Amino acid sequence: MKRLFAAFLLLLFSVPFMVEADRIKPRVKEVMPVLPYSYSQVLLSSPGFRSPAADLLFINLCYLTGSDVFNRRKERKFTEEEWRRLIENVEVIEKLDPYYFDPLYYLGAYVPWKVGRKRELLLKINSILLNGTRRIKDWRLPFFIGFNYFYFLNDRVKGAKYLKMASQMKGAPSYLKLLVPRLYAESGKIDLAIAVTYEELKREKDESVRRELKRRLRALLFIKELDRAVRIYRKRFGKCPSALQDLVNSGIIRTIPADPYGGKFYIDKKRCVVWTTSNLRPVKRPTSSR
Numbered sequence: 362m363k364r365l366f367a368a369f370l371l372l373l374f375s376v377p378f379m380v381e382a383d384r385i386k387p388r389v390k391e392v393m394p395v396l397p398y399s400y401s402q403v404l405l406s407s408p409g410f411r412s413p414a415a416d417l418l419f420i421n422l423c424y425l426t427g428s429d430v431f432n433r434r435k436e437r438k439f440t441e442e443e444w445r446r447l448i449e450n451v452e453v454i455e456k457l458d459p460y461y462f463d464p465l466y467y468l469g470a471y472v473p474w475k476v477g478r479k480r481e482l483l484l485k486i487n488s489i490l491l492n493g494t495r496r497i498k499d500w501r502l503p504f505f506i507g508f509n510y511f512y513f514l515n516d517r518v519k520g521a522k523y524l525k526m527a528s529q530m531k532g533a534p535s536y537l538k539l540l541v542p543r544l545y546a547e548s549g550k551i552d553l554a555i556a557v558t559y560e561e562l563k564r565e566k567d568e569s570v571r572r573e574l575k576r577r578l579r580a581l582l583f584i585k586e587l588d589r590a591v592r593i594y595r596k597r598f599g600k601c602p603s604a605l606q607d608l609v610n611s612g613i614i615r616t617i618p619a620d621p622y623g624g625k626f627y628i629d630k631k632r633c634v635v636w637t638t639s640n641l642r643p644v645k646r647p648t649s650s651r
Contacts, residue, residue, distance in 0.1 A: 411458060415458035415461055415464075419461070423467070425437065425447070426475075444482060448485050451468045460496055465497065468486055468490065469490050469502065483514055500530035503526040503527040504524060504527040507519075507521070507522070517544045517547055521557075525537075538565065538570065542577055543641045546641060551585045555582065558574055577641060580621045580637065584635050586618075587626055601630065603628075605628060622642060
């Protein structure tokens with residue numbers, strides 16, 4: 362009973378302090394603050410202050426980009442210039458504490474979705490992340506770089522390059538080993554996709570992953586063979602075949618192979634290359650209803 366009464370008195374006496382705290386609650390500045398590293402070098406000449414300063418800057422960034430608890434938890438909106446300043450802040454943090462992983466994770470997992478498809482900002486993000494990979498050996502850093510390239514910047518070749526780097530690092534999920542050759546194949550680099558898949562097969566020990574790699578390899582080899590037949594057709598008739606059946610009718614191939622993923626190979630008329638309706642992923646068959 363005494364404890365309950367004491368808790369009640371503590372709550373009663375804390376009300377004035379809560380009211381005062383609400384009155385002086387922090388307001389978001391109109392412009393995102395940034396601490397130039399040249400200034401921080403002078404200010405933080407002692408190495409012992411660098412890590413705490415990095416923590417303080419990162420906490421500030423998390424607060425600024427989090428939900429505004431003082432305004433009905435509405436997400437704050439920033440201008441392109443403010444996002445640029447935020448990215449510069451992360452760069453300062455990493456210079457103060459080069460092995461600080463959390464700001465890099467924040468920069469790779471959160472910020473690209475907020476800056477839209479602003480190429481300059483995305484390239485700056487990738488540059489900071491790439492610099493981080495030289496010190497921090499975590500597969501997520503090259504993964505974020507690769508994802509930014511192929512998803513936001515529409516560069517599948519560079520995306521595949523960094524995703525391949527991620528796939529070879531400790532702790533990386535096995536699906537990356539299948540994603541990389543698919544990105545190469547989608548960008549028209551079938552030979553490179555085949556080479557990467559062969560390379561992964563040599564290293565991979567997990568039998569379930571090996572089965573998927575073998576299926577991916579079969580599909581890629583079929584695409585390569587059909588592409589070769591299309592080139593022969595174009596050389597012979599001076600035009601792109603209207604369908605794969607033309608390759609059979611002209612005697613260049615005997616039959617159209619079946620896609621191991623359950624799709625159908627076809628000719629992309631715009632580029633006159635072979636692709637598949639499965640996009641190198643298993644096709645889900647509709648279940649029959651009685």
